[in-house]
Amino acid sequence: MERANLEIALERGHFGAADHLLDLHRHRASGQLGDGDLIALAGMGRGMHWACTLLEC
Numbered sequence: 001m002e003r004a005n006l007e008i009a010l011e012r013g014h015f016g017a018a019d020h021l022l023d024l025h026r027h028r029a030s031g032q033l034g035d036g037d038l039i040a041l042a043g044m045g046r047g048m049h050w051a052c053t054l055l056e057c
Helices: 004-011 016-029
Strands: 038-045 050-056
Touching: 004 016, 016 038
Parallel strands: none
Antiparallel strands: 038 050
């Protein structure tokens, strides 16, 4: 759970599609992610819609 967006959601609320980007910034700023790390940003929408983006730091 420490690598999910739960902590930022409890601190600041839900930002919809921006949750992933805010949490990604928090992990980068804290040094938890380094060059070459692979990150998956996954989300779900209404019905059976989902999306996933892979990023490399």
